[in-house]
Structure formats: structure tokens, C-alpha cells
Amino acid sequence: MRKLAIVTTHPIQYYAPVFQLLAQRGNIDIKVFYTWSQSTLKKNDPGFGRDISWDIPLLDGYAYEFIENTAQDPGSHHSKGIINPGLIPAITGWQADAVMVIGWAYKSHLGVLKYFKNKITVLFRGDSTLLDEQWGLKNLLRFLYLRWVYRHVDYALYPGKATKAYFEKYGLKKTQLVFAPHAVDNARFAADRQNEARELRTSLAIKDEDILILFAGKFEDKKDPLILIDSFLSLAQSNLHLLMVGNGVLEERLKQKANGHTNVHFMDFQNQSVMPVVYQACNLLCLPSRGPNETWGLAVNEAMACNKAVLVSNKTGCAADLITPGHNGNVFTAENTESLRLNLAALCTSKEKLRLLGEASGEIIAGWNFTKIAQAIETTVTN
Structure with missing residues (x-):
């Protein structure tokens, strides 16, 4: 051997x-x-x-x-x-x-x-x-x-x-x-954690019919979470919620931007055993990275294993392989607030649309x- x-x-x-x-x-x-x-x-x-x-x-x-x-x-x-x-x-x-x-x-x-x-x-x-x-x-x-x-x-x-x-x-x-x-461990992320996911949504006062957008990662310039906050708030839709999961140097600035907006939620860094619950609670994952060196973005794999639609920037390494625009999500222009806003608006027209996109994600990531x-x-x- x-x-x-x-x-x-x-x-x-x-x-x-x-x-x-x-x-x-x-x-x-x-x-x-x-x-x-x-x-x-x-x-x-x-x-x-x-x-x-x-x-x-x-x-x-x-x-x-x-x-x-x-x-x-x-x-x-x-x-x-x-x-x-x-x-x-x-x-x-x-x-x-x-x-x-x-x-x-x-x-x-x-x-x-x-x-x-x-x-x-x-x-x-x-x-x-x-x-x-x-x-x-x-x-x-x-x-x-x-x-x-x-x-x-x-x-x-x-x-x-x-x-x-x-x-x-x-x-x-x-x-x-x-x-x-x-x-990633597709089976571990795909395992049914729906009861816990519903409890998480309830704890955040998110209704079953509401749409939850998720950011999961470090609050750092490379991943550009600030642009996501700005684009999300510009939508001003009462049925949309944004959950920011992580910690990092931009945390205070992010919370200042979100201050007074009850549909923006924050959670500290969550370990691997908890993350499947977080992904299963959301309807759409957004990774708005601008780089440099966002060489892949394994959070996208994790979300797709949970049958979730995904929206990523064109500076994210996985975009060319994992995202088929209109099939399981979309790709927007990095550092362009309007591009991100328009894509969020187009994707979040209904939970059923996101569910179908998410099913396609699950099929893609299986390989x-x-x-x-x-x-x-x-x-x-x-x-």
C-alpha cells in the first residue's frame, strides 16, 4: 500500500x-x-x-x-x-x-x-x-x-x-x-433539524410566512457584510428579515446601521453542531464578499446541503461552479449596492420560489x- x-x-x-x-x-x-x-x-x-x-x-x-x-x-x-x-x-x-x-x-x-x-x-x-x-x-x-x-x-x-x-x-x-x-459534510447539514429551526425563528419573532435572509461568517471587510445591511434596509419590506450570524471587527458598525430596525437580527458565532439549525431556519443565504481572496465560500456548500437558495457576489470563488443563475440562486456584482438590492428583491418575491431554488441547490451539491x-x-x- x-x-x-x-x-x-x-x-x-x-x-x-x-x-x-x-x-x-x-x-x-x-x-x-x-x-x-x-x-x-x-x-x-x-x-x-x-x-x-x-x-x-x-x-x-x-x-x-x-x-x-x-x-x-x-x-x-x-x-x-x-x-x-x-x-x-x-x-x-x-x-x-x-x-x-x-x-x-x-x-x-x-x-x-x-x-x-x-x-x-x-x-x-x-x-x-x-x-x-x-x-x-x-x-x-x-x-x-x-x-x-x-x-x-x-x-x-x-x-x-x-x-x-x-x-x-x-x-x-x-x-x-x-x-x-x-x-462539507452534506449528510450532517441535511439531517432534519426543522423543529429546532422553527424554534429559532419563533425566538426571533419571525413569522412562518416571512422570508429570512442569512449571512453567516466573519464580520470583516473581505466578506462585506455592510453592503448587505445597506441593501436589505433599502428594500423596506416588512415580511423580510435578515439574520447576521458571526462576530468580527465590523460588528459594532453593523449593529449601529441596524439600530432601530426590528427585522435585522444578530447571533454570535455558532459552532458546527448548531449551524445546520441556522441554515434550515433561513430561506436564502447571501455571501456578498468583495475579497480579496474569497477563494471559495464553504458557507455556500453548507446552505446548499440544507436545500437553500444562494446569492453570492462575483468575487466569490464558488460562484462559477455552484450557482446557476435563475436555477438555484444568482450572482451579483461585488461592491454594487444596487445590484445586490435588485437581486434580493427578485429572489425574495415568494417563499415558494425560494423553496424551489433551494431544492435545486440540494441536487447540485450532492455531487x-x-x-x-x-x-x-x-x-x-x-x-
Whole structure:
């Protein structure tokens, strides 16, 4: 059985199930090498402004090792925040046949790509896009640097069309590109939580016939929740409600804008076990991101798994893959309040319309699952 070493910074809820599934399937032998530190199991997230500790198991069911991080300022916020002198010896000592690196922009991760090139098969998993691409000398230098980085990669696993275009621009050939979709635990989000969802709506004084629009994520500039508040309030429809779920640096400004409007509601960050209830309580998810670097938007996957209509900006990485305009939602022009307002108005004409769009979302997202990621990794490693 071929052995795959997986290099990533810390346990997260979107990758741990894939590692568990790979171990269960038993087609390859895997071991995950975590490079940030064991303390990241509970860490302060600057975006949410609070300690985050996920309430689903992230280390069960697969082999892993935390590698000592000797960085003076440890973290994933800068390239010198991940420094692991013991990483390459650990992978070599485990006698890996292939290595998959998730994210290259850290000293240790780039070092793994460079060291193992032409020694064992090197896979890379990333989700960068060209959505925020700019021209100029700085971008030319970046272009040359990224072409050099990706010369150390044998195969790149891309989650969608926008990332595929990015990899092609930076020198990877079609034969090196492997589709491995971004996914969430569709079954967990789709499980019936309707009784709890009704209780949530009741607690917010939202009538059964009313329409609830949801924003779920960090209250930060990149996700542009301010434009959603502005567009929603401009509609001035008594049967519409907006629920903002999360925390972050824009929280006070958002609450100031919503002050006095009883149909705008706020909830703090909610953990994974609660989020299916939140999604099932809403009728439409809106992700109004303006970037930079909204490379995907997994909240969209989660909402679609709950059979919900979705409205996203054109700066959201998943838009080209998951949104079919008029079929399961729509795409609006980022940073354009009027574009967002018109789309909200068009989508929220009736609950029945949103229900039908949501059913289409459920059908689409069924094909975006952990099994397809596992199969893509297995096929690439064993071929």
C-alpha cells in the first residue's frame, strides 16, 4: 500500500473528515503532519475575535503528528510563522511514497515541496484564484515567483473552475490538474433539524410566512457584510428579515446601521453542531464578499446541503461552479449596492420560489462530497 504524507497547518472541520474517510477506505496509507502547533486545537481567531474550539472531532480515525513549530511568531498569518526543522525528517522517517502539501506560503511547506521534488510524488492542494488579479510590476514579479513555486509540484488538486484557471496560468499542465471539489459534510447539514429551526425563528419573532435572509461568517471587510445591511434596509419590506450570524471587527458598525430596525437580527458565532439549525431556519443565504481572496465560500456548500437558495457576489470563488443563475440562486456584482438590492428583491418575491431554488441547490451539491475528494487523492497517489 502506498503511503501518503499530508502536510497542513492545523486541524480544521473541512479536512478532518477527508482524512478520516481516506483511513477508513484503506486504499492508501496516510499520516497527517500538522505544522502550526497542538495549541491550535483551541485558538484565538482574529476574524471572529474570540477563542474557537470546534465541537466536532478533528483528530479521530486517522494517524497524525504535531511537528514542533520553532517560529518566533507562530501562525498562518505570515510566511515565517510555520518553521518546523523536524518536518522533513519526520516524513522521510515514515517512508512516504508521496506527499501532499496544503498551502505553500509558509517556510516549512515550501521547503517540503522543494526537498521532495524528484524524490517522491508531490501533490499540492490549494484554492487560489485570479478573481483579484491586478497588473503592474509587483504582479509580474509574483507571476515569475509562482511559476517557480509550481515547478516543484507534480499534481495540483483544484476545487473548482477559478482555481483551475489559476494553476494553468502559473504553468501547470492539464495532465497535472486533478479535480477534487471543496466539500462539507452534506449528510450532517441535511439531517432534519426543522423543529429546532422553527424554534429559532419563533425566538426571533419571525413569522412562518416571512422570508429570512442569512449571512453567516466573519464580520470583516473581505466578506462585506455592510453592503448587505445597506441593501436589505433599502428594500423596506416588512415580511423580510435578515439574520447576521458571526462576530468580527465590523460588528459594532453593523449593529449601529441596524439600530432601530426590528427585522435585522444578530447571533454570535455558532459552532458546527448548531449551524445546520441556522441554515434550515433561513430561506436564502447571501455571501456578498468583495475579497480579496474569497477563494471559495464553504458557507455556500453548507446552505446548499440544507436545500437553500444562494446569492453570492462575483468575487466569490464558488460562484462559477455552484450557482446557476435563475436555477438555484444568482450572482451579483461585488461592491454594487444596487445590484445586490435588485437581486434580493427578485429572489425574495415568494417563499415558494425560494423553496424551489433551494431544492435545486440540494441536487447540485450532492455531487460535491468528501468521497470525490478521497477518490481524487487515491487515484493520483496510486497511478
